[in-house]
Amino acid sequence: MRSLIALFLAFFSHHVVQAQPPIRPKLTVTPLNEQVYVHTTYGMYGKTPFPSNGLIIKTKDGVVLVDTGWDTDTNTDNTRDLLQWVSSNLHQPVRLCIVTHAHEDRVGGISELHKSGIRVVSTPLTARKSVKLGFESPEGILPADTTFKIGREPIRCYFPGEGHTSDNIVVWLPNQKILYGGCLVKSVVAFGMGNLADANVNAWAGSMRKVLSQFETARVVVPGHQDWGDTKALAHTLQMVEKCMASQK
Template identity: 70%
Template structure:
C-alpha cells in the first residue's frame, strides 16, 4: 500500500513539474527608444519556454509590427495580447505587420492580425511557405530589397541570402539605426544554433557578411530570440556557425 501511495505521489509530482515547465510567460514589451519597442512572446521549444522577439514601430500614421507573436496550433493568444497592449498603451492603430520568415514564431498570429484588420506582408516565398505550414498567407508583395515609408519612418526589408531559412529577411530602420535580424541572427547569449530544420548552413555565413556590409553601423541588433546587443551578434553568429561546422567534421 505504501509503495502504491508513493507511486501515485510521484506521478502527480511529475505531471505538475511537466506542466510548470511548459507554462509560458506573458507578453513583455521593452522600449529601445521613443519610437521603437521590442515585443517578446514565448513559445515552447524542446520542452523549454523560449522568448521570441519582434518590433513595434511607432510612426505618425500608426504602428508597424515586425513579426506576430509566437502562436501555434490555432491558439493566437500571444498576438491577441500584443494587439491589446498596443491599443491600451500606445492608443494608435496597427497599420501593418511585416513577417520575416515562415515559422510559427513569425507567422503564427496572422489569423489574429487579419481578424483585427491589420495588413500582413512578406516576400512571395514566405507567403508560399506559410500556406504549406497551414497558416494564412501574408500578402506576397515584398521584393528582396526594398524601402518604404510609413508615417515618415523609412523601413527597409532586405533578403541577404539563405541562412536560418531559405526565406529569411532582415528589417532595417535607418533613422533609428536599428536592425531586426530575426532568427537569421543569433543573440550573443546563445550557445548553439537552435532550430536548423530549414537552415542552409553552407550559405548562412555568406549571408551574414552581406548584412554586416550593409548594416554594420547598427546601434542595436535585435535577434529572433533572447537578448539584443550592438552588431557583436553578427560576429557571434559567424562564430557559432564555425563552431557548428567544426563539430560535424
C-alpha cells in the first residue's frame, strides 16, 4: 500500500512540476565600458522567456536610459528593478529616458519612470502610438535626426525609416562608438524576423542601408534582443530582411 501511495505522489509531483509556468529571469546589467551598460530584462515570447536590451549611460550630470525594462501596463517590476540597480550601483539620479518605439519592451515601464519624476522622450509618432496601446505618453519632442548633450555626452537619435515599426529610431553615442539599434537591428544569433505585426518589411532594407552608411565606424552594436557585437549585426539584419522580402514575392 505504501509503495502505491509513493508511486502516486511521485507521479503527481512530476506533473505539477511540468505544469508550472516558466520563470522569467531577473534583470541583468552588463558593462560595455566605464560609462555605458546594457540592461537586459525578460518578457514572454509565446511561452518562452526572451531577453530585451536597453542602455544605461552614465554622464557627469546623471544617468540616461535608452528604453524601459520589458514591462506591461499592469506590471512594471522590470523597470523598478532597473531604477534600483542604478541607484545602488551608480549612485546617480536618472535624468532622462529615450524610448525607441511603441512596443511594450520599450515603453512598458514609462509609468514607473513617471512615478519617480523621470522625463521620458520619444518621437511624436511613438508618443501617439504609446497612448493607443494603453501606456502613458512620453514627451513626443524628438525630431527625425537630433543630437543633444547631457553631462557633456553627445547622444544622437536618428530615424532611418520604417522597418520593425513605423517609428523605430536608433541611438548613437559618437564618443563611445556605440550604436543602439533597438528592434530595427537583429542580433547575429537571430535567424527569425520576430514580431512583424507592425513591420514594414519593404522599407526595412532601405532603412538598414542608411544605418550601415551612417554608423559604419561603430565598435559596438546593441540590438533590441539577444547578443550584441559589432557591425556584423547590421549586415546580418539586411541579409535577413532581403530574404524575408524575397520569400513574400
